[in-house]
Each structure stands twice: as C-alpha cells, then as structure tokens.
Amino acid sequence: MIPSILPTYNRAPLNFVKGEGCWLIEEDGRRFLDMGSGIAVTLLGHSNPILIEALTRQANALWHVSNLYQVAGQQSLADQLVDATFADTAFFTNSGTEACELAIKMARKYWFDQGDADRIEVVAFEGCFHGRSTAAIAASGAEKMVKGFGPVLEGFTQVPFADHDALRAAVSDRTAAIIVEPVQGEGGIMPLPDVCLKGLRDLCDETGALLIFDEVQCGMGRTGRLFAHEWAGVTPDIMMVAKGIGGGFPLGAVLATEDAASGMTAGTHGSTYGGNPLAMSVGNAVMQTVANEAFLAEVSRKAGALRQKLEGLVATHPDVFESVRGAGLMIGIKCKALNMDVVNAGYDAGVITIPAADNVIRLLPALTITDDDIAEALTRLDQAATALKA
Ligand SMILES: *Cc1c(COP(=O)(O)O)cnc(C)c1O
Numbered sequence: 141m142i143p144s145i146l147p148t149y150n151r152a153p154l155n156f157v158k159g160e161g162c163w164l165i166e167e168d169g170r171r172f173l174d175m176g177s178g179i180a181v182t183l184l185g186h187s188n189p190i191l192i193e194a195l196t197r198q199a200n201a202l203w204h205v206s207n208l209y210q211v212a213g214q215q216s217l218a219d220q221l222v223d224a225t226f227a228d229t230a231f232f233t234n235s236g237t238e239a240c241e242l243a244i245k246m247a248r249k250y251w252f253d254q255g256d257a258d259r260i261e262v263v264a265f266e267g268c269f270h271g272r273s274t275a276a277i278a279a280s281g282a283e284k285m286v287k288g289f290g291p292v293l294e295g296f297t298q299v300p301f302a303d304h305d306a307l308r309a310a311v312s313d314r315t316a317a318i319i320v321e322p323v324q325g326e327g328g329i330m331p332l333p334d335v336c337l338k339g340l341r342d343l344c345d346e347t348g349a350l351l352i353f354d355e356v357q358c359g360m361g362r363t364g365r366l367f368a369h370e371w372a373g374v375t376p377d378i379m380m381v382a383k384g385i386g387g388g389f390p391l392g393a394v395l396a397t398e399d400a401a402s403g404m405t406a407g408t409h410g411s412t413y414g415g416n417p418l419a420m421s422v423g424n425a426v427m428q429t430v431a432n433e434a435f436l437a438e439v440s441r442k443a444g445a446l447r448q449k450l451e452g453l454v455a456t457h458p459d460v461f462e463s464v465r466g467a468g469l470m471i472g473i474k475c476k477a478l479n480m481d482v483v484n485a486g487y488d489a490g491v492i493t494i495p496a497a498d499n500v501i502r503l504l505p506a507l508t509i510t511d512d513d514i515a516e517a518l519t520r521l522d523q524a525a526t527a528l529k530a
Contacts, residue, residue, distance in 0.1 A: 154166065154172070155167060160186055161186060161506065161508065164186065171490060172487070173491045173520055175493050176504055177384075180504040181383045181388055182506055183383075183507055184430075201417075207414065211415050211417060213420025213423070220427045226397065227396055228397050231409065232414045232419070233391075234413050234419070236354075236382035237270075237276050238414070239394050240276045240279070243394050245408075247352065250399075250402065253403040264319050266281075266301055268320070269326035277289065279296050281298040297310050302333065302336050315347065318349055318351055321356075322358055322369045323467050329500055334371060334372035341374040352376060352378045355381055356383050356392070358470055359383075362439075362469055364443055367379070368467060378400050381395065385426055386422055386423060389419050389422040390413075390419065439469055442509060442514060446503070446514050453521055456522065458476075459476060460476060460477045462476050475499050477528055479495045482501050486521065489520045491520035
C-alpha cells in the first residue's frame with residue numbers, strides 16, 4: 141500500500157523536533173550537530189533570534205496580500221539585492237526550481253523580443269542540478285531525472301563539466317543562454333575554476349548568449365563572498381538565488397540586468413506566493429546580516445579552520461576518505477567507503493552530513509557555526525570514520 145506521504149524520498153529514521161544554532165534535537169533529547177543545514181538552507185542557524193523576531197513581527201501584522209498590490213518588504217529586499225550585486229532588478233519566487241523556470245523564460249523572451257524567436261537553446265553542464273520542474277530536468281538531461289516523464293523539453297544540451305572546447309562547440313547562434321552553477325552542489329561540490337567562469341563570460345560576450353548563474357546553493361555568503369562568482373571577478377546576466385536567502389522560510393529570487401530582463405513586462409510572468417510578506421520579512425533580515433564584510437570575513441576564517449581540520453581527518457582515515465574540495469563553507473569530502481555508509485555512521489555519531497554525486501558527503505553548515513561546533517564536528521566525524529573501519 142502506498143504510504144500517505146508520496147514515497148519519493150528514502151528518509152532516515154530521524155525525528156527532529158527542535159533546532160538551536162547548529163544543533164538538531166530529537167524528542168528524547170538526543171542532539172545532532174547539523175552540518176547540512178537542510179541542504180544549505182538554514183544559513184543563520186536554527187531558531188535564530190533575529191529571524192524569529194522578523195517573522196513574528198510580520199506574522200502579527202499581515203501574512204499575505206497578492207502581487208496585485210504593493211507588498212511590504214519586496215522593495216527593500218530588491219533594493220538590497222540590486223545594491224549588492226550586478227543586478228538591476230529582482231523577481232521573488234518560493235524556490236530554486238521556480239527561479240530556474242523564470243531564468244530560462246527570461247532568456248528566451250529576451251531573444252524573442254530581439255526578433256530572434258528561434259534562439260531558444262540553453263547549454264548546461266553535465267552533473268548540474270537546477271531543480272525538478274520540466275525545464276530544470278531538461279537542463280540536467282540526466283537519465284535518472286528525465287526518464288519516464290515524457291518528451292524532454294526542447295532546446296537543452298549538456299557539455300562535460302569545465303570542458304571549454306566542448307562548450308565552445310555547443311554554442312551557436314541559436315544559443316539563448318548558458319546556465320551554470322559556479323560551484324556544483326548536488327553534482328558533488330565541484331567548484332568551476334575562475335578561469336572557466338571568465339572564459340564563460342568571454343564566450344557569452346562574443347556570441348551574445350546570456351549567462352545564467354545558478355547560485356541557489358553556493359550563493360548568499362556560503363563561499364565567503366556574498367555570491368560565489370565574485371571570486372572570479374565576472375558577472376552573469378541572470379542569476380538564480382534560493383535556499384539560504386530564506387534562512388529556512390521558502391524563498392527564492394531571480395536577479396537580472398535591465399537588458400536581460402527587458403522582455404519581462406507586465407503579464408509575462410507571475411506567482412501567487414512569490415514575495416509574500418512573511419518570506420520578505422525573513423529575506424530582508426537574512427540579507428541585512430549576510431551582506432556585511434565583517435560577517436563574510438568570519439565565514440572565510442571559519443571555512444579555513446574547518447577545511448584544515450578536515451584535511452587532517454582525511455589523512456587519519458585514508459581508507460574511509462579520499463580528499464576534500466569545495467569553497468568556503470561549501471565542502472565536499474570524496475569518500476572511499478560508500479558515501480551513504482559514511483552519512484549513516486555520522487547519524488550514529490550524532491553528526492548530520494549530506495550525500496552528493498561522485499561518492500561525496502557534503503558539509504554545508506550554518507554560516508554562524510562556532511569554533512566549538514567546528515571542533516565537535518571533527519570529533520564526531522572522526523568517531524564515525526573509526527566506527528566504519530571496525
Ligand atoms: C536546490 C537547488 C535547486 C532547486 O531548488 P528548490 O528550492 O529545491 O526548488 C536549484 N539549483 C541548485 C544549484 C540547487 O542546489
């Protein structure tokens with residue numbers, strides 16, 4: 141008999157009832173160090189007092205009005221995002237997938253309005269993840285995502301990760317956009333080298349194709365800059381944001397330059413909940429906290445400390461772990477043991493990690509993680525690895 145919850149997830153038998161900072165707590169009081177943050181979502185930790193205050197203040201005032209009216213908080217969050225980035229304009233969504241939908245629609249509409257209605261193709265990278273909608277799975281192209289779901293939406297091709305020659309060959313005068321995660325998340329924490337991001341920008345400038353960065357997982361301070369692409373010194377035309385920007389409240393956004401967004405006039409796109417006042421209250425508070433040089437410098441400092449300790453862990457357990465990679469507090473440990481066995485051993489040791497492709501476990505802790513929590517994470521990961529060898 142089918143469970144009353146559609147069984148599309150293999151869920152761990154963990155029942156968290158409370159969160160505090162980087163800790164998750166089960167009903168019986170058992171505490172787990174959360175190095176996953178609900179997949180890079182609870183950016184400022186669980187039960188963050190600033191976010192609770194922002195959300196409850198809004199909850200006591202007004203929950204929802206519709207985008208037919210002015211929405212409290214959208215203006216200030218859009219202004220903050222525009223001030224802090226390449227973008228001239230922002231649209232709010234409830235998720236990364238919805239941001240992907242709009243990013244692709246925006247790119248195609250741009251070319252349609254330029255009188256180039258056939259210019260609809262989108263080039264993506266193998267191993268990418270942009271969400272689970274019809275367009276997002278077509279962007280991925282992976283068999284495990286598209287198989288069984290009917291005709292794959294037209295116009296998407298994939299090239300091998302970081303293969304510039306293949307990319308150049310795939311881009312034509314029908315290419316509307318190139319879509320890329322500056323650091324692949326689900327694909328196994330694969331940073332795209334700065335030189336590739338620069339090459340992508342040059343290729344787009346040369347051919348006119350729009351450049352879409354998917355910073356749903358790597359953005360919002362996770363790499364130690366507000367957005368990961370800033371390290372390479374290049375900017376996209378369109379960018380998808382979600383996950384961390386809501387700190388645990390469903391929220392996403394598409395940011396764009398004025399030119400790239402020029403086709404998106406009144407009536408061309410919409411969302412009932414996108415930019416809802418509750419989401420805006422949290423988004424504004426997250427943005428105010430993260431878009432701050434001192435905060436981001438602290439992220440980099442802690443990332444360096446964690447990274448160094450993890451290199452030591454890998455050296456201590458060469459039969460369990462192979463190597464560490466990533467950027468800032470977006471870290472992948474390539475495993476020699478089965479990654480899911482490492483994740484499960486972590487549960488037993490009271491530390492939460494997240495599996496990814498390429499036999500990797502991901503560490504995506506809250507950016508507010510303390511030095512004590514980092515030390516405790518290492519103790520527990522060491523316990524997990526030791527238990528695996530036994
Ligand atoms: C999670 C993720 C998405 C999809 O976001 P949802 O909020 O799950 O729809 C898209 N792109 C990247 C890079 C992601 O990590």
